[in-house]
Amino acid sequence: MTNVAHGRARRRLVNTVKDAVRGLRTELALLNRRIGGRLELRDGDLDLLELLARLGPMGPSALARQAARHPATMTGVLDRLAKGGWLTRERDPLDRRSVVLRMRSERVTEVFALYSGMNRALDNLCATYTDEELTVIADFLTRASTASHQETTHLSDT
Structure with missing residues (x-):
């Protein structure tokens, strides 16, 4: 060739x-x-909850940065999610003036149940690949996710 x-x-x-x-x-x-x-969530709500579930408890400003959202828009969204029983606001033990957001564990179970079909489909799909192939796929997806995050951050800064 x-x-x-x-x-x-x-x-x-x-x-x-x-x-x-x-x-x-x-x-x-x-x-x-x-x-x-x-789950009666608005567009984008699931993304915020997924970030909290995956990255762990964080403050509203940190969540806004992770979600590439303006901090001023977060208050209303967080109020609605707290009212709906999706997250809790707790005082930060290191800084009593700050708040830490946590996704409620019982709601995590509810979300996972709805993704169970997709998780099974992915398990079945992964079963068709060797460990070496899965290593390459995981590396590609991780690096693609990192590139996407970097571009999101870049676009947020401009």
């Missing part, structure tokens, strides 16, 4: 990967919207 032909084949393969990532993003967004609807 010539260098030109190899370059074209490589470009097609890279574009196929990018298309697959965009397709996955769309399908996951639709799944999240459907689950959010079942």
Whole structure:
């Protein structure tokens, strides 16, 4: 294969990967919207709750930064999520003037139950790959997630 032909084949393969990532993003967004609807959450609420569940308790400003949201918009959202029983606000033991947000553990179980079908599908899919292939896939997805986070941060700063 010539260098030109190899370059074209490589470009097609890279574009196929990018298309697959965009397709996955769309399908996951639709799944999240459907689950959010079942839980009577607004768009974006599930993202905030997922950040709290994955990253652990944090203050409202830190959550706003992680979610790339303006801090001023967070108060109303957090009030609604607290009223709905999704999170708690606790005084920070290190700084009594600050608040720490925690997702309520019983609600985490409720969310996981709705994702159980997708988790089973992913388990079945992963079973078709070798450990070495899963290592490459996990590395790619982790690095793609990091790149996305960096671009989100960059866009937030401009």
